[in-house]
């Protein structure tokens with residue numbers, strides 16, 4: 001759904017575990033804009049935020065890339081305005097394998113979240129080294145936890161949407177893509193509505209979302225905008241399929257699935 005952006009002279013290029021990594025200049029700009037409120041506390045807090053976003057998205061894409069390599073396709077990683085991409089050299093055959101590739105991104109983030117949390121439990125470094133280090137600890141844990149969960153929502157083109165497509169096509173064959181897109185539109189619209197409700201709640205004197213536990217993620221106008229766009233995009237794809245559209249999903253299961 002998102003084609004890879006063109007190369008620019010301002011790209012940052014390096015290799016990580018043998019995977020070529022390219023960071024498009026807009027990545028830094030969008031990361032900084034997303035964390036602009038950190039500027040209230042000073043430039044150092046914004047720098048910590050951008051570093052956390054960089055590391056977290058890189059680790060997420062590294063999860064996908066390692067899974068691609070495990071299943072025989074080399075891959076490269078691109079970080080750009082809309083987050084990250086792990087681009088395989090060739091497609092992965094087998095529904096089960098493609099599901100694992102999609103899950104590997106969020107899984108890598110959960111592992112990083114767990115490692116940071118565990119290292120703090122053991123070394124007690126998060127809360128004892130000043131507010132800036134605490135910010136680093138807190139953001140590393142929460143960004144990797146919540147972005148992983150968010151990415152698992154069954155909405156295209158998020159990782160959860162890829163999983164949902166594979167599972168629906170496995171279950172309903174020719175009708176599978178249609179079902180997955182319907183789920184995608186429904187979930188995206190619901191999350192967008194939740195974003196609007198959260199925004200209205202934040203503006204009202206008496207909170208009507210007070211019954212939600214503290215750890216439950218709150219939405220915002222950004223959530224509403226992003227998921228509203230995704231709902232519209234998925235709805236369009238659904239229209240393209242047309243009424244009565246039917247195709248036979250190729251049977252490309254690998255031997256251990258059959």
Ligand SMILES: [Zn+2]
Pocket residue numbers: 060064102105106151159
């Ligand atoms: Zn992903």
